[in-house]
Amino acid sequence: MMTDRRGWGAFLTASAVACLLAACAPADPAPLPSPAPATTSSASPSWQEVTIAEGLTAPWSIAFHDGTALISERDSARIVELSADGTIREVGEIAGVEARGEGGLLGIAVRDDRLYAYSTTADGNRVQRFELSGSAGSLELGEPEAILSGIPSAMNHNGGRIAFGPDGMLYVTTGDAGDRRSAQDLESLAGKILRISPTGSIPADNPFEGSPVYSYGHRNPQGLAWDDEGTLYASEFGQDTWDELNVIEAGSDYGWPDVEGIADRSGFVDPVQQWSPSDASPSGIAITDGRLFLANLRGERLREIPLDDLAASYEHVTGVYGRLRDVVVAPDGAVWMLTNNTDGRGDPRPGDDRVLRVTLD
Numbered sequence: 001m002m003t004d005r006r007g008w009g010a011f012l013t014a015s016a017v018a019c020l021l022a023a024c025a026p027a028d029p030a031p032l033p034s035p036a037p038a039t040t041s042s043a044s045p046s047w048q049e050v051t052i053a054e055g056l057t058a059p060w061s062i063a064f065h066d067g068t069a070l071i072s073e074r075d076s077a078r079i080v081e082l083s084a085d086g087t088i089r090e091v092g093e094i095a096g097v098e099a100r101g102e103g104g105l106l107g108i109a110v111r112d113d114r115l116y117a118y119s120t121t122a123d124g125n126r127v128q129r130f131e132l133s134g135s136a137g138s139l140e141l142g143e144p145e146a147i148l149s150g151i152p153s154a155m156n157h158n159g160g161r162i163a164f165g166p167d168g169m170l171y172v173t174t175g176d177a178g179d180r181r182s183a184q185d186l187e188s189l190a191g192k193i194l195r196i197s198p199t200g201s202i203p204a205d206n207p208f209e210g211s212p213v214y215s216y217g218h219r220n221p222q223g224l225a226w227d228d229e230g231t232l233y234a235s236e237f238g239q240d241t242w243d244e245l246n247v248i249e250a251g252s253d254y255g256w257p258d259v260e261g262i263a264d265r266s267g268f269v270d271p272v273q274q275w276s277p278s279d280a281s282p283s284g285i286a287i288t289d290g291r292l293f294l295a296n297l298r299g300e301r302l303r304e305i306p307l308d309d310l311a312a313s314y315e316h317v318t319g320v321y322g323r324l325r326d327v328v329v330a331p332d333g334a335v336w337m338l339t340n341n342t343d344g345r346g347d348p349r350p351g352d353d354r355v356l357r358v359t360l361d
Contacts, residue, residue, distance in 0.1 A: 047316060048359045049337070053086045054351035058343045060160070061107045061284070062328045062336060062355070063115070068136040069330070069355070070115065074104035074343065079115065081139050082355065092141035094128070096121050103153055106160030109170065111198060115141060116170060118160045125151035125158055127172060129198075147200030148212070152177040152190040156220075157237075161284065163224040165232065169195050169203055172212075173234065175220035180257035183217050191218045191256060193234060193248060207251030217254040217268065221246075223285035225292065227307055235282035235294055236271075243280040244271035245294065245305070272310040275299070284326030286335065293335055295324035297345075302327060302337060302358075321356065322346050334358060 058074040069082040070091065077097035080088050094117055097105050103120030110116070115130045126149040131142030147170075151159075157175030165171055176183045176191035183191025186208060195206055195214040202212055223235030232248040242261025246254055246269065255268035262270045275282075281298035287307070294303040301318040317324075317337075325340035335358040341348040 049317065049356045050359070051351070051354050052336075052357045053082050053088060053355040054353075055088060056080070056338075056342070056353040056355070058104070059338050059340065059353050059355075060105065060325055062326055062338055063108045063110045064328075064331055065110045065113075065115070065132055065139070066136070067331050068139065069336075070108060070110065070139075071338070071355070072105045072108045072117065074106060075099040077105045077119065079105075079108070079117070079141065081136070083137060089137065091139045092130075094119055095144070098122050101155030103155070103158045106158065107162040107173075109162045109164055111164050111170075114198075116147075116162055116198075118162050118172065120153045120158060124149065125153045125160070125174065127151075127162060127170070127196075127200075147198075148172065148194070148196055150189060152179065152182065152188065154178040159218075159221055161222050161224050164198075165195075166226055166230050168198070170198055171195055171214065171224055171232070173218070173221040173224060176218070176256065180219075183219065183256045184253070184258070186211065186213055186216060189213070192216050193218065193221060193224075214250055215248050215252050215254060217252075217256050217258075219256040219260075222283040223294065225285045225287045227287050227292075233285060233287070233292060235285050237281060238274075238277055240277065242271070242274040243277050243282050245273040245282070245285075245292075245310075246271045273305065273313065283324070283340075284328070284338070286327045286329050288329045288333065288335065293327045295327040295337060297323045297325065297340060300324065316358075321354070322349065322352070330357070335360065 059071050060074045061072045063070050071080050077094045079091045081091050097119045105119045107118045113132050128144045134140045154177035159173040159175040161173040172194040174192050182188040192213050193215045194212040196212050220237040221234045234246050234248050236244040238260050252269045261274045279299045280296050282294050284295045286293050290307050292305040302316040304314040321339050322341040323346045326338040328336050337356045339353045341352040
């Protein structure tokens with residue numbers, strides 16, 4: 001495991017844009033809901049899933065560019081595009097990626113004709129961006145531009161989800177990389193949710209002056225999504241006791257490694273819902289139509305959580321498709337799921353890994 005204790009200048013691009021960032025300040029988040037015991041049901045309204053692509057290898061994340069789905073593959077370091085008929089075409093391979101354990105090419109996001117990618121290298125985890133050129137069926141990646149580096153990496157607990165918030169800022173989840181106490185160390189980028197501008201500079205309204213740290217005390221967060229009111233939700237792998245769904249507030253401490261799950265201890269923010277790791281191991285999340293959808297790896301199911309009742313949940317496709325790594329909302333409003341059975345921990349079925357389109361009421 002590598003820990004980088006250098007100053008912020010070692011891993012942030014020198015972009016003097018602070019005067020512009022003040023205009024992008026996020027709205028005050030809604031008050032945190034009180035945690036409550038979860039109620040679960042396997043029943044739900046109309047639900048149907050259809051396979052729209054097969055033959056992916058250790059896929060990790062889905063993002064959309066002008067309606068075209070782009071998918072990252074962890075171990076091959078490839079970005080592929082998905083055509084309307086399900087054909088998979090390589091857009092490019094990210095150089096310098098070292099796939100080991102849970103590391104490799106992880107989360108991706110798209111904004112303003114650029115692809116943003118989180119990946120593991122010999123020197124740690126990083127975020128780069130690439131110009132996207134061409135059209136559907138002929139997309140290409142431009143030269144890489146590093147916007148964030150020096151994130152500690154390890155065989156496990158690399159975090160890796162990236163997403164643009166409604167404020168236009170890029171949010172980045174990082175794991176503790178096996179160094180539990182680093183999650184509480186504000187000088188370390190491990191065990192955090194980070195917030196940076198699209199160029200990599202530090203927003204002037206971040207909770208800790210001169211720091212990309214947005215929240216801390218995380219073990220291995222891997223999902224980010226916002227509701228219509230701008231409230232940020234994050235999923236997080238626990239250790240042996242509880243996996244979590246959290247509502248994220250700027251500057252808050254989510255407890256790891258001092259607490260796991262709902263602890264009701266002063267100074268720490270409790271999750272709004274928790275599950276046994278055998279039933280969960282949550283990764284990607286997405287929000288649409290007042291519902292949060294959460295992909296589960298070890299739990300091999302998709303959870304649906306109504307935002308007006310965060311203590312409730314529905315379970316879908318339990319055990320049907322195996323491990324689920326990501327869930328996203330497509331441009332047409334449909335929910336897409338990404339399986340993850342070829343990552344070395346799953347039991348691949350014929351055709352794995354796949355993308356499924358969900359039709360729901």
